Amino acid sequence: MVAVVPLLSILYEVIVRGAPQINFHFLTNSGLEGGIGPAVQGTLIIIGLTSLVGIPTGVLSGVYLAEYGDNKYAMSVRSINNVLTEFPSIVVGITAFSVIVLGVTGSYSPLAGAAALSFILIPIVARTTEEALKLVPTSIREAALALGVYKWKTTLLVVLPSARAGLLTGILLAIARIAGETAPLLLTILGNSYFFQGFNAPMDALPIRIWIDARQPYLNVQAQGWGAALILILIVLSFNIGVRVASRGRLAR
């Protein structure tokens, strides 16, 4: 029971302090006009970029592990993935900063942020993909192969589609996880009061906006931070609850 108190208190405070902030103006205008528009835009951009790179890479890695993963190479990939999912996220931020901010773009950049978050996303998606594909009965694969379908076509057109619910669940949960990541973004996209400025300029994002606003002494700025927190928690929790409701519906049937 005690464990539920913090969760309820967090939800209560975020809603009570954040809800009065929320309106159309707040969501679409920059910080100078009292809004969190750049942060909303930045979070969408960073999630989009990360998904573009991370989801195909993660899913195909998972396909390899599930379909051809009966060898030493796959075992070592699996254990490396396990190690990567436990990486302190700020360490990933340092790496993306050193490699991309210093080496490639020469300044804080959405690309560096996306790279850092992909490092976090890929191992998670690879693991959940492998688990989802292993749940597909072997008989389905055998049926397709018996019809003379090539193995790669079987995998892409038969196995992946039959695992789509599990895949989708894993991917949505992984995105929800990276949407709230702050530490790696802090070191790579820095935060910005203005809307998107290009791929070699700092960018804003909701978690960074919360972090910056919370440290300001001005009550109205702190209130904006609570508003940003409400939006972020709505995104993350709706992904989680959505996934849960969807999978329960399937199981009940």
Added chain:
Amino acid sequence: MIKLTADNAFKILTAIIAASAAIILTINAYTLTGGSMPVLQRFGAYFFTGTTWNPIEGREMFGALPYVLGTLVTSAIALLIGVPLSLGIAIFLAEMAPKTLKVPISYLVELLAAVPSVIYGLWGLFVLRFWMQNYIETPLSTYLSWIPIFSGTPFGLDILTGGVILAIMIIPTVASVSREVIDAVPDSIREGAYSIGATKWEVITHWVLSYGRSGIFGAAILGLGRAVGETMAVTMVIGNAIGPSAMPTSLFKPGQTMSSLIANGFLESTTPIEKSAYIGVGLILLLLSLLINIAAHLMVTRVLKIKGGAVE
């Protein structure tokens, strides 16, 4: 020679993509070791045992000891508070809860894991901080300030609050893994215990927990791994001390962990040697968390394997 058919091409393609894991690991390891070389070469052992953190050019001194200790102390507090709570939840869910309560409670505990850490930090900074200051730290310091660890003025932004927020954050991990471990204890153990007249309390404390103890220990270590790597929430409540004053000598003192040091200072660092010092702290943090996680995985998988054997 393998014939290049579409099938083989697909297999090789996915195998290459699967190598991304190794590439990510290599990039991280290479960057961190390479980046921390300058500070390790210049300060050597002092970097691990020193307490001064002075980035002023010409007078640089970088010692990471207070932050290593800060991480260890906050994580230890997190375990002391978080593990008993998590075990309580796990026992309740696995052994006692009626079905109607089981699902919603385990669901709420899972949601606790989904809340982003920066929101824990925000809540910690504006809510938990005052709970700690008013209801816990002030009474403790009034009556127990003669004990060194309770000395100092309770301000709410200190090592204890950092540890408490970590305790809350590790509950979902520790609770769900310990629940799996408790579920894995064969029913024959419980039946055997009941049949010799043990009460429910005795069955759980003497038999179930001792049967699963190495798994529960593993769950706690897994929680420790999460606590060690956690950044934002701790950074926002720990008070961010620097240098010798960051040594965790009292619970009511502002402190600093390795990750909060990096989050606070990395961007403001100006000289290459200072940047290298932060990367060096990152390297220590990475090695510590890897060590902890590998140990935890070994323990948990060993127990769950026993379960596989027992159920078959």
